[in-house]
Amino acid sequence: MKKYQAILFDLDGTLLDTLEDLTDSVNAILGKYGFPLRDREEIRKFLGNGSEQLMKAALPEGISETDFTKYLKEYQAYYKGHMEEKTAPYEGILPLLEELRKAGLKIGVVSNKFDLAVKGLCEKYFPGYIDGAAGEREAEGIRRKPAPDMIDTAAERLGVSTKDCLYVGDSEVDILTAKNAGMDCVSVTWGFRNEAFLREAGAAHLVHTPKELKNFILQ
Structure with missing residues (x-):
């Protein structure tokens, strides 16, 4: 060896x-703007390429670049404040x-x-x-x-x-x-x-x- x-x-x-806190944080933003929520298994499949790719996968298609940037920043801020609730x-x-x-x-x-x-x-x-x-x-x-x-x-x-x-x-x-x-x-x-x-x-x-x-x- x-x-x-x-x-x-x-x-x-x-x-x-970290799956539970990530799922909750993504859904907090999706729910705020009336988008369909994602379940744990969907979020699991979206993970691995960073928060930008996670949000691109979770959000509906057709989001403008300006709106996407806003949603991403809101997600990162929300997750930073809630990333220790269910994570272990x-x-x-x-x-x-x-x-x-x-x-x-x-x-x-x-x-x-x-x-x-x-x-x-x-x-x-x-x-x-x-x-x-x-x-x-x-x-x-x-x-x-x-x-x-x-x-x-x-x-x-x-x-x-x-x-x-x-x-x-x-x-x-x-x-x-x-x-x-x-x-x-x-x-x-x-x-x-x-x-x-x-x-x-x-x-x-x-x-x-x-x-x-x-x-x-x-x-």
Whole structure:
């Protein structure tokens, strides 16, 4: 088994179960303007490419660019104020991070969620465990996943090479991100995509529990 220096995690669907708060926040905006609401399974399928793509998928077709920008900003503001109501780490995640820290591994989080939310959630749920967390910052010229930009930036901040990192995620976007960054990837099956979908998307390694992930990394 290859020895890694750092583990880079996706956030939503990998470390945190955020689906309920995301669904509620999207529906708060849809309901405010009289649009049809979305259920959890619809929102689950829309996730993985950031808040802009989430809202584009959730809103009806034909929305003007001006209105879309307004709805997106309102969604982000609402979610920022309600992102800790039903969200929680998946069972076994905190013990996993504890074991990785004890093993001397650096831990980073790279997410397509907007940057303020990523940092806020990591500070609340994983204090002392995360060496660096980064969210979407395309305005600064750092492309969102599956482009490798965020991975490259995270690895540089952790002081390691991408080839010495393992990327862990729950979606097809994560698989492609790791491929574009030239790094190993493990796909988890407890998140927003099921095992059959991940296999079809080309997952090289699949794990079903945080304990199985720990064994993959450390043994």
